[in-house]
Amino acid sequence: MAQDLSEKDLLKMEVEQLKKEVKNTRIPISKAGKEIKEYVEAQAGNDPFLKGIPEDKNPFKEKGPTFNALLLLLGRASWLEIAWSRTP
Amino acid sequence: MATEGLHENETLASLKSEAESLKGKLEEERAKLRDVELHQVAERVEALGQFVMKTRRTLKGHGNKVLCMDWCKDKRRIVSSSQDGKVIVWDSFTTNKEHAVTMPCTWVMACAYAPSGCAIACGGLDNKCSVYPLTFDKNENMAAKKKSVAMHTNYLSACSFTNSDMQILTASGDGTCALWDVESGQLLQSFHGHGADVLCLDLAPSETGNTFVSGGCDKKAMVWDMRSGQCVQAFETHESDINSVRYYPSGDAFASGSDDATCRLYDLRADREVAIYSKESIIFGASSVDFSLSGRLLFAGYNDYTINVWDVLKGSRVSILFGHENRVSTLRVSPDGTAFCSGSWDHTLRVWA
Numbered sequence: 526m527a528q529d530l531s532e533k534d535l536l537k538m539e540v541e542q543l544k545k546e547v548k549n550t551r552i553p554i555s556k557a558g559k560e561i562k563e564y565v566e567a568q569a570g571n572d573p574f575l576k577g578i579p580e581d582k583n584p585f586k587e588k589g590p591t592f593n594a595l596l597l598l599l600g601r602a603s604w605l606e607i608a609w610s611r612t613p
Numbered sequence: 614m615a616t617e618g619l620h621e622n623e624t625l626a627s628l629k630s631e632a633e634s635l636k637g638k639l640e641e642e643r644a645k646l647r648d649v650e651l652h653q654v655a656e657r658v659e660a661l662g663q664f665v666m667k668t669r670r671t672l673k674g675h676g677n678k679v680l681c682m683d684w685c686k687d688k689r690r691i692v693s694s695s696q697d698g699k700v701i702v703w704d705s706f707t708t709n710k711e712h713a714v715t716m717p718c719t720w721v722m723a724c725a726y727a728p729s730g731c732a733i734a735c736g737g738l739d740n741k742c743s744v745y746p747l748t749f750d751k752n753e754n755m756a757a758k759k760k761s762v763a764m765h766t767n768y769l770s771a772c773s774f775t776n777s778d779m780q781i782l783t784a785s786g787d788g789t790c791a792l793w794d795v796e797s798g799q800l801l802q803s804f805h806g807h808g809a810d811v812l813c814l815d816l817a818p819s820e821t822g823n824t825f826v827s828g829g830c831d832k833k834a835m836v837w838d839m840r841s842g843q844c845v846q847a848f849e850t851h852e853s854d855i856n857s858v859r860y861y862p863s864g865d866a867f868a869s870g871s872d873d874a875t876c877r878l879y880d881l882r883a884d885r886e887v888a889i890y891s892k893e894s895i896i897f898g899a900s901s902v903d904f905s906l907s908g909r910l911l912f913a914g915y916n917d918y919t920i921n922v923w924d925v926l927k928g929s930r931v932s933i934l935f936g937h938e939n940r941v942s943t944l945r946v947s948p949d950g951t952a953f954c955s956g957s958w959d960h961t962l963r964v965w966a
Contacts, residue, residue: 532625533624533625533628535808536625537628538805538806539632539808540628540631540632540635542806542844542847543632543635543636543639544635546639546847547635547638547639547642549845549846549884551643551646551882551883551885552882552883553645553646553647553649553883554646554647554648554650554651554654554880554883554885554887555648555649555654556882556883557866557882557883557887558649558650558651558653558654558655558880558883558887559654560863560865560882561651561654561861561863561865561866561880561908561925561926562654562655562658562926564861564863564865564907564908565658565907565908566658568862568906568907568908568909569907569909571906571907571950572905572906572907572910572950573905573949573950573951574664574666574905574906574910574950575661575905575907575909578951583951583966584689584706584951585669585670585705585706585951585952585964585966586966
């Protein structure tokens with residue numbers, strides 16, 4: 526545990542770790558960044574936050590007056606919240 | 614002996630200077646690869662449009678600060694834990710509470726849903742991680758079936774099942790992370806390297822292999838090999854505690870949120886920080902981060918009660934969400950990416966879509 530180790534032990538651990546890390550292989554940001562960008566572009570079509578979901582398909586969007594009435598009855602939503610969620 | 618003391622000091626000093634020079638070398642190697650910035654690579658990418666994200670459900674029932682939450686793989690159920698010692702399982706569609714258990718300690722800082730959906734894990738000031746099977750039998754007392762799995766020497770800050778219900782990964786205030794067998798409670802592997810409390814962890818997406826990332830009060834984010842227990846890479850660019858780490862969906866990068874009011878993106882193949890998400894107007898710590906499905910958006914909850922939505926590629930803020938009445942302490946995107954849930958010190962959880 527970090528708290529049980531002496532300063533010297535912690536430093537030794539750190540030095541060993543750093544020696545290993547210096548030897549890691551790395552690629553330039555132009556290449557790594559490009560791969561991140563390409564991943565996003567490939568997946569963007571599947572991302573509900575980017576492409577949006579039709580109201581009737583998203584389980585979290587409005588269910589209609591009956592559901593809202595139920596939520597109100599059970600005290601799980603206030604008039605204000607329901608009114609706010611109706612506005613586009 | 615005086616000479617021993619002197620020798621001790623020399624060793625300490627020489628170790629320190631060796632560490633410093635190695636850090637310098639590492640910096641140099643990493644700097645060589647900084648040929649462009651991420652937002653430059655993304656210059657031609659279409660800008661994002663306006664987002665309409667609202668609270669669609671509010672989950673009320675906790676008696677005190679919500680500290681942690683996790684989604685079930687069924688994209689509907691949520692487990693949350695609170696300072697009041699309660700752990701609740703909710704149906705987020707209907708907002709019904711399906712299960713509730715009271716822990717023997719307060720400050721349940723970590724909770725997680727098992728991949729099967731049949732159990733949850735949680736822990737906090739009890740220094741343990743316990744697993745509770747979920748049963749729909751009304752006659753069964755959930756607390757009676759509790760199984761203590763992990764034992765640390767300080768508080769449990771984070772926990773996560775691995776790919777199955779059989780193993781749990783934990784992070785603790787004792788400065789270590791550990792991998793446990795759920796059935797036997799046996800310690801399978803421990804991970805030493807953080808110089809202070811470990812506050813968060815995240816497992817790499819299953820396709821990318823057996824690694825996980827952890828963040829701590831030593832301002833370091835460390836990537837670990839689960840089989841060997843070795844740290845593979847470490848990053849120390851944050852200026853304060855790292856409260857949250859989350860892998861990028863492809864597994865090649867991860868984001869972090871910190872008390873220094875910034876979120877950062879680290880690319881594992883470039884072995885360096887590649888983006889900072891910050892604004893001068895944001896001065897409160899980021900407590901929790903998660904990506905949208907494609908990785909284009911980064912949702913971050915802050916101690917100033919807001920949630921900021923960042924364009925990961927361009928580095929700009931896309932949206933700011935208000936609603937919580939106290940710190941946002943935890944945030945996770947649902948498994949299918951249709952919504953995200955935030956938990957707060959205002960005792961509630963909100964589902965946004």
